[in-house]
Amino acid sequence: MFKATFAALISLMAAVSGAPTTFSIPPTLLEARLSAWKAGDPSVKPAVNQLIRSADKALGMLPSSVMDKKLLPPGGDRHDYYSFGIYWWPDPEKPDGLPYIRKDGVVNPASREGIDSVPFGRTNHAVLTLGLAYFFSGKEAYAAKAAELARVWYLDAGTRMNPNFNHAQAVPGRNDGRGIGLIEASTLPDLMDGIALIRPSEAWTEQDDAGMTEWLGAFYRWLRTSRNGLDQEKASNNHGVYYDVLASHLALYLGKKEEAEKRLRDALVRRVDAQIRPDGKQPHELKRTISFSYTIFNTDAFLQLATLGESVGVDYWNHRGPQGQGLEPAMDLLAPYADREKPWELGQQIKPVGRSSILPFLQQALRYEENPGYRSLLEKHGSEKKDERWRLTR
Numbered sequence: 001m002f003k004a005t006f007a008a009l010i011s012l013m014a015a016v017s018g019a020p021t022t023f024s025i026p027p028t029l030l031e032a033r034l035s036a037w038k039a040g041d042p043s044v045k046p047a048v049n050q051l052i053r054s055a056d057k058a059l060g061m062l063p064s065s066v067m068d069k070k071l072l073p074p075g076g077d078r079h080d081y082y083s084f085g086i087y088w089w090p091d092p093e094k095p096d097g098l099p100y101i102r103k104d105g106v107v108n109p110a111s112r113e114g115i116d117s118v119p120f121g122r123t124n125h126a127v128l129t130l131g132l133a134y135f136f137s138g139k140e141a142y143a144a145k146a147a148e149l150a151r152v153w154y155l156d157a158g159t160r161m162n163p164n165f166n167h168a169q170a171v172p173g174r175n176d177g178r179g180i181g182l183i184e185a186s187t188l189p190d191l192m193d194g195i196a197l198i199r200p201s202e203a204w205t206e207q208d209d210a211g212m213t214e215w216l217g218a219f220y221r222w223l224r225t226s227r228n229g230l231d232q233e234k235a236s237n238n239h240g241v242y243y244d245v246l247a248s249h250l251a252l253y254l255g256k257k258e259e260a261e262k263r264l265r266d267a268l269v270r271r272v273d274a275q276i277r278p279d280g281k282q283p284h285e286l287k288r289t290i291s292f293s294y295t296i297f298n299t300d301a302f303l304q305l306a307t308l309g310e311s312v313g314v315d316y317w318n319h320r321g322p323q324g325q326g327l328e329p330a331m332d333l334l335a336p337y338a339d340r341e342k343p344w345e346l347g348q349q350i351k352p353v354g355r356s357s358i359l360p361f362l363q364q365a366l367r368y369e370e371n372p373g374y375r376s377l378l379e380k381h382g383s384e385k386k387d388e389r390w391r392l393t394r
Helices: 006-017 027-038 045-058 117-137 140-155 179-198 206-225 227-233 238-253 257-275 291-310 327-338 355-368 372-384
Strands: 082-084 167-170
Touching: 027 045, 027 117, 045 117, 117 140, 117 179, 140 179, 140 206, 167 179, 179 206, 179 227, 179 238, 206 227, 206 238, 227 238, 238 257, 238 291, 257 291, 291 327, 291 355, 327 355, 327 372, 355 372
Parallel strands: 082 167
Antiparallel strands: none
């Protein structure tokens, strides 16, 4: 007797309702953008056109897999994900450079070579891009390409990645992988939403869906029980916030709604109250050598939690901690810096940062509450972000 997986069930629900079963992108928002595009809304058309161009480019991608990397992970299984800490460099005072030393905020280019982090992120991002293009256009070629990319990285026996991050962000001479490496899994929500978007297509089969649910279920168990996973759950900075984003999205995808809701409610205290001051500052991020970059990065994670919270009725925007901590104060602090003329004076910033990355945050905040200051900044600087696809998803 056939026993439907949760993924198969929500696929059926989506087919009946017409709504995609995304979690990091509100389904109602996608439907509204689709309706606006079909109606010829000029505020949406450029973003959809750009999305289609990106998807057309992705059609030419060769599938990547963990088997492509040049370096063999510790333990000798090439199916294991493997990467290096990006801020770690050879010690110039040691003949062999070992153990590596840390230079916060300074990326070692060698950390990007011959390992899995770059193709992993590129694959997940492409699956979402193609999934969105399929949603807006109905073109089967986009769904078929997204399915191909996902199968090669996650499902096919000869090329699939093992569902763990045991060897993420290893540091030569120090360790074979760290919990901190889980930050590189922050693109998995792209994969999950991309898969949700292509479910109506014949290119994504029930067998594919069951296989992906199995893989993500195994990764979720690893995340919740492994040394590296538990290490990141305890993190008190951006790593802890992104852990909750990932764990909550996985729980929602796997049908563990109560687990997701509990984690998202707990994060109001454990993450928002603990990491954001009443004046909106994020002290753990401000002490970094690229404090502006990390403030943006962590604010994005908080906004992702807010979006996930919409799925289970957890309100991040109106939450206030005992001293007035909240996501809105954090946004009020950050928003003015969308203006490139406003100097960053809250901490070190040893390299340039793209101010336009704040613009999607403003658009998301305006979904929660009208704010003339936010809207003015968005109208004044909105054209500065060349990739306009955020207008469809935030």
